[in-house]
Amino acid sequence: MQMNIYELIKWLRINKKNIDGSIIKKIYRTYKNGIILELYKPGLEKKYLYLIPGNFVFLSNQKKNLESNSFILRLRKEFNGKNIKVDILDLERVVVVLPNDSSNYLVIELFSEGNIIVLDENWIIKYAMFYKDYKIRKIAKGEKYKVPTSSFSVPNKYEDFYNIIKNSNKKDIVRCLAIDLKLGGKYAEEFLKLSNIEKTKKSQDLSEKEIETLWNVYFNFINNNSILYDNRWVEDIDNVFENIFLKEIEEDTLEKEKQKYLKIIEEQEIALKEIEKKIEENRKIGEFLMKYAWIFSDYNIERIRKEFENLGINVDIKEEGRKIIIQLKDQKS
Template identity: 35%
Template sequence: MQKKEFSSVDIAVLVQELKDVIVNSRVNKIYQYDKKTIILKLHKTDSPQLRLVMEAGRRIHLTSYVLKPPKIPPGFCMALRKYLSGAWIDKIEQYKFERIVLLHLRKRIGNWKLILELFGEGNIILTDEKNKILQALIFKRMRDRNIIRNEVFEFPPSRSKNPFEMTKEDIKQGIVEFGETEVVRAIARLLGFGGFYSEEILSRANIEKNKLCDALQDSDFEAIFNSIQNILSAITLSKTQPSLILDEDDQFLDAIPLELNRYKNFSVKLLKTFNEVIDQFYLKDTAHKKAIAGGHVNKLEKEVERLERIISKQKQVLDDEKKSILNNKILGDAIYSHSGEIQMLLDYFSVTNRVGKEWATMFRAVLDAKKAGKTPATLVESFDSRNLIANIYVDGLHFKLNLRNTLFENAAKYYNLRKKSKQKSVGAISALKNSLNQQEELKTILTKTKDVTEGKPDQILTELEKSKIQNKKWYEKFRWFKDSTGLLVVAGKDSVSNEVLIKKYTDPDDPVFHADITGAPFVVIKTNRQIASEQSISEAGEFAASLSRAWRVGAGSVDVYWVRPSQLSKGGPSGEYVSKGSFVVTGKRNWLRNMPLKLAIGLIKEDNDFSFIGGPLNSVKKLTNYYVIIIPGDLKGKDLLTKVMRSLILKLPKKMRETTPKTSIEQIRAFIPYTKGRIAKD
């Protein structure tokens, strides 16, 4: 990957795009992904959720992927939450074509600026409305300015001029002053384009980049100015061509906002916005960095080998402890099994010692008795005279008998050793499990590291698509289905969504349905200016009936009527108050009598994944052969959901059943009114 940092051109394009998207959005949550990266989760009315990534010294863009933050937010993140949670974004701007982006935020209690520096090691700084520094990712003192809490924030001294503010003569005069410097260096320093875009400007102007400034002609200055204006106007007019540049192996080489001469012979992947381009580019780049952060393949392999050696030793320790547990029990039991002989032996030493005989004399006497074949002397193999231990051999077992201890104390010693071995084995098992888990994790990381290092961008992105945020359609906030003719039918969930559905999403030609019972949602057919068929009317009526309170009380059918949106009003008779989600119906009602309370839930397969659909029977049958019918009943909650899931699985062919992935029964809940009912026969 070539792109290491943003140029001023990149930032200008991104900021231009972000103005149209994030201004007037509200900061819902703030996360800190790593030491330099924060994510602002933004909410904007009638827009999908927005996630703004800001990485000090590196990037700013919207992302469609969920980056997992640490469980405990760092202090900087907590400080940002304190000030900016719930704040509105009033403005985003690039500071004087520098690699600095400013977010202007406000709340009732004050205004703030969040400043992202994208040069050098970078920084993220929060200031108040008087530019006093409140927080910073990195506090430091520098030669030309300080980033210190409670001091006034100062921008770094500008090393170049803003090309948006320069005339043709300004640019010419500025370049001339560089004298014998190469023109590519002069443009980079004078205008802040950087070497990359300075080369592009000269390529478009057909001027050698190594040409000296004092050798340029008036025609050269004209061409340079026109090239600069082409780039600047593309930014301001949003005439961009956001692209991912691919090399011969389809690896991402660069991410660019404009069509560039440099890459005219390269493979290009065009996307709608530069934000999307940067999002995909840095997603792959992040994958590579994770591979590096997790250790290079060789390091990981060595660590796996080290763990294997540790595991081998831990297994040996565990085996030894298991043997010790068994052996010590056998020895303790052997003492009790031969308690008579052993007690006689111990009594001999105890009594003889009390009358004053030497231990050495007693040892010789016992060994003589052993030679004569006398019991219990035959149990003794030898003596440890220093420690007063008799080495016993019985039933093929060797063990030590302490002559100063009782029989019970000798047996207890082995049982205690067994107990200690048991305790050690518990620790050994725990240590072994930890090592095996570490080994498994390392092997997984190693595999992923190899995949990330060797995989192509599209392969990696496909794998990471699982973390991509799925933006919901507007109607997914409601209950909905597609009828058997293909029209969208939408129902409210509660009083608030009822109100929103009618006021915001219902067009003049859309029929509005309501069950003739208190406690029922409005149901709307989105006709797209078509005439709804009798089939559509019937299915919408069935949907309205099934979602009403009639289902809850166990009714078999209920009357439903439909009207035009123009027949709905919030004005009650004589100024009577009409509650949220309710409307006064005027004029003729079109009745659908005795609409059955009945819904179907189906299972469909798309791209090797299974998903659920729900709605009136005919609409579900149109899309799948694998469905169950639900009617009012007394089975509730998880019992009902589990039964529906099992019934659906049994509807599948055997081969398909075997490959069905595990799916949460909670996905079915949304399709069953009040999560109550029973399965009916088809």
């Protein structure tokens, strides 16, 4: 589950004052390609800042870290001991951790597949978790970092909100809210439910009163710190995304266990088929020996070969020490 721009703005509004001015004690690797910043600041209750690329951010009082890798060790060298502040870039789902000495910047992209990128003081990419050429922008060492361009800005005035609704080319109002206003499906449907507006209605067909009612719901939403989770409004955003994170870890762990056991079962099935094949081969050998035991009354290879030729059975016979090895050739029908 990804944090939308409204949830990220609310999260920052709640936590910026707590995070700004804190010191990074240590950086850890965590699940889902994420990192944890252990923060120090007098009075800071939740000291672990989780930055999960492609997903969300949250503060927690517990640390669920994994073994460090070279990327984490490099981040520690760059940022341990730094006094920081946190912000959002250009109202996009991009979180930036800014050391007060402006030496390097840590960028976490929450959109798409996500990424963690380190920039120098001139916003030139020093290194990243993932390198990729998106055509419109390139994540590569030495490239100038660019945030994906967007004409969208969160409407804070009724006139802007009204224009988005009336000028939408989407099929219906629910798609207008979800896509044009970047609210996503769950918020779009909830807003229309609270406004008593049919979601299949076209945006252009909404009356002035309906738009005003919808605006009031929207305006209340952007000016409080509640988010919609599990069909209810909650204010503890950190707790919501921590629960989502822990649940996804559990699901991923269960899926990995499932795949491990499925692989074991698959290997056992292959082994069983090999055993069954061997049993069948030994059964045929046993039947063959029972049927033609009289041929092997002595170890005269030439006589044994002649007996098989008389029976029309094509075989290769060779002698190894005191053993006679017989190999049946493909038999013509």
